[in-house]
Amino acid sequence: MNVDKFVLELQEKYHYSEEMVSFLKQAIPAIVIYYGEDKLEIIMGALRDTEIHIQNEGENTSDYLNEYFGTNQKWQIPPMAGAFQHTQVSLKEGIVSTKNIIYIGTTMLHTYTPFDYNNDSKISSVIHEICHAIKGYRKLKVENNQVVVSTGLLKEYYDYDSATNTFINIKSDNVGLEEALNSYDEAEIMSIMTGVKHKVGAYKSLTSAARCLLDYKGVASAIKKSQFSDGNEWIEYLGPEVSSYLSTNFDDMISGFYNYKDSERTKRGQADFLNFIRNYTDPLEYQNFEQARKKADAKTLQMIEQIVIRYNSETNQFIEEAVNKSL
DSSP: OOHHHHHHHHHHHHTOOHHHHHHHHHHHHHHHHHHOGGGHHHHHHHHHHEEEEEOOTTOOHHHHHHHHHTOOOOOOOOTTOOEEEEEEEEEETTEEEEEEEEEEOOEETTEEOOOOTTOHHHHHHHHHHHHHHHHTTTOEEEETTEEEEEETTEEEEEEEETTTTEEEEEEEESHHHHHHHHHHHHHHHHHHHHSSOOOOSSOHHHHHHHHHHHTSHHHHHHHHHHHHHOSOHHHHHHOHHHHHHHHHHHHHHHHHHHOGGGHHHHHHHHHHHHHHHHHOOOHHHHHHHHHHHHHHHHHHHHHHHHHHHHHHHHHHHHHHHHHHHHO
């Protein structure tokens, strides 16, 4: 992959600044190293399909998004959200399609601060949203007359409103879990980029929980497959009951980040997760343990047999010598 050529292609398409070009030249190799070269086409496709827009001074976010997507809707944007990735679902000439954006806010509490490419916290937020875009690349399907858009393990369900010719988000599954996993990805990619262990700013407890979960190799493998395949490998591996519990648990943990009134729910979620981790046994690790135990048991039995044989042989020899001496 020629990174310079690819980034130049992106610059020409989206009119990126030289600072953005320099950032992408550093970020893309780290992302490929982390996700693997087998995900290269997905990574490139996602970056081609998704504009990374940094808010200009005086720019109204809702106005910009409506112009970008050709809509006229009210946008619910958390006032403290520094960045977000959004996939807009639309219907044109009977065809359902999507359009993506990564929006980087620079105005908070009516105060504008230029984006700082030398600030690890700022560029980390961009990495975070790029990871969302990669795991959501062209994940659009129709199920039971609903449009489903997947981003990793996150699944968003939309109903079509013929009166307004828009799609309405009616349900989102695995929000907290995917956010935690994505924050873990963000931290790992930033560590590759900078050569220094990176700590996420916003979702520290969620990232720590994701790290604990991914320490189980079998779980980690199933999750990674599901995030890119849009399948249910992780549910099949963990089982419906455990996967549902984890989804609810991570939703509890993230709730306090969106609504301070839910802080108790967040604490309860953290406590429940710690209890889960203390008592969880990864099926793969259990299988490996059982195999190792059986091998160990077989080896132990073999050693015991050898000891018994040697003991019997030595005993018989001792008896024979004693008998011979007595004659």
